Amino acid sequence: MVQTFSVWLHSTRLSWAVAGGVPWIWPLCETLHFMGLALLVGIVGVLDLRMLGMAKGLPIGPMQRLMPFAIVGFTVNMVTGFLFFAGDPFQYIHNVAFAFKLLFIGLAGVNAILFYVTGLYRRVDGVGAGHDAPPAAKLVAALSLFLWVGVMYWGRMLPFIGNAF
Amino acid sequence: MSFLASIENTALATWVRESGSLLAYPAILFLHTVGLGFLVGLNAAIDLRILGAARRLPLAPMESFYRIMWAGFWVNATSGTLLLMADATTKLMNRVFYIKMTFVFLAVLNMVLIRRRVFRDPAIDTARVAGFGRALAVTSLLFWAGAITAGRLMAYFGPVSGAPGLQNKIP
Numbered sequence: 545m546v547q548t549f550s551v552w553l554h555s556t557r558l559s560w561a562v563a564g565g566v567p568w569i570w571p572l573c574e575t576l577h578f579m580g581l582a583l584l585v586g587i588v589g590v591l592d593l594r595m596l597g598m599a600k601g602l603p604i605g606p607m608q609r610l611m612p613f614a615i616v617g618f619t620v621n622m623v624t625g626f627l628f629f630a631g632d633p634f635q636y637i638h639n640v641a642f643a644f645k646l647l648f649i650g651l652a653g654v655n656a657i658l659f660y661v662t663g664l665y666r667r668v669d670g671v672g673a674g675h676d677a678p679p680a681a682k683l684v685a686a687l688s689l690f691l692w693v694g695v696m697y698w699g700r701m702l703p704f705i706g707n708a709f
Numbered sequence: 710m711s712f713l714a715s716i717e718n719t720a721l722a723t724w725v726r727e728s729g730s731l732l733a734y735p736a737i738l739f740l741h742t743v744g745l746g747f748l749v750g751l752n753a754a755i756d757l758r759i760l761g762a763a764r765r766l767p768l769a770p771m772e773s774f775y776r777i778m779w780a781g782f783w784v785n786a787t788s789g790t791l792l793l794m795a796d797a798t799t800k801l802m803n804r805v806f807y808i809k810m811t812f813v814f815l816a817v818l819n820m821v822l823i824r825r826r827v828f829r830d831p832a833i834d835t836a837r838v839a840g841f842g843r844a845l846a847v848t849s850l851l852f853w854a855g856a857i858t859a860g861r862l863m864a865y866f867g868p869v870s871g872a873p874g875l876q877n878k879i880p
Binding site: 571574575578579581582583584585586587589590593598599600601602603605606607609610613673693696697699700701704705 | 766
């Protein structure tokens with residue numbers, strides 16, 4: 545199924561354009577992918593570090609109001625990431641680093657969803673300046689940091705452990 | 710042998726480029742990415758806050774981000790030097806590299822200025838950040854965006870970068 549989808553995707557004009565048919569698209573998407581990375585990792589990272597006890601002078605509630613920018617970064621990276629995939633699906637579908645990257649993104653997503661649905665989000669929202677986040681939030685924060693750094697690791701390993709580029 | 714070639718031929722540069730170890734070129738490139746994420750991401754968080762995002766967030770305690778931002782900077786200065794040594798004859802001949810360094814220099818200078826002008830202002834958090842501080846937040850975002858763009862484009866302009874098999878896609 546993945547193979548069939550990839551064959552179809554590769555035959556589209558979009559794939560042709562991204563893969564070099566329109567020469568600027570790939571480098572432009574790479575640039576946007578790294579800007580998205582910085583926004584996502586910087587904002588999620590600093591929120592995680594605060595929950596773990598760094599920069600305790602910051603109340604966590606107002607800090608969470610920066611999250612929409614992290615979501616913008618994530619969205620930019622989903623779109624540009626899909627475009628890379630469309631441009632050359634075959635360098636990704638048999639690539640073990642790509643599989644791990646998707647797995648880590650999925651786990652980071654589950655971790656974030658659990659943070660919201662378990663009500664931990666609301667408990668943390670009330671943690672003011674100088675106060676500690678509950679232990680459960682620290683666990684979520686540590687996992688989040690590990691998983692997002694892991695996503696960067698697997699992304700960087702696409703050409704080295706896998707066969708991309 | 711030229712100066713650049715002699716850098717590229719040192720044992721360290723050769724190991725980074727040719728050892729095939731995951732701890733060499735791949736790990737150094739990974740560290741360069743993590744450093745970028747924290748250095749630029751935290752700068753962006755401060756800039757966005759200065760420009761009015763998350764208004765209820767006090768700005769003053771954000772000064773502690775500087776420790777992480779400097780850590781990110783030094784990780785990237787070190788990893789960047791190693792990556793540069795490994796491909797000295799191509800990267801140091803690449804005009805885009807010098808554009809990147811100019812943006813990084815301006816962005817770091819901007820970061821220091823924000824600390825002096827915004828964080829050292831005794832009136833911080835009593836009023837909206839003044840015009841000059843807001844202008845610094847805008848230039849910070851622009852300089853970092855420029856540094857990232859030039860960094861990415863190094864692989865597409867001029868001599869090809871060190872990643873094995875990478876194609877130069879801009880003619």
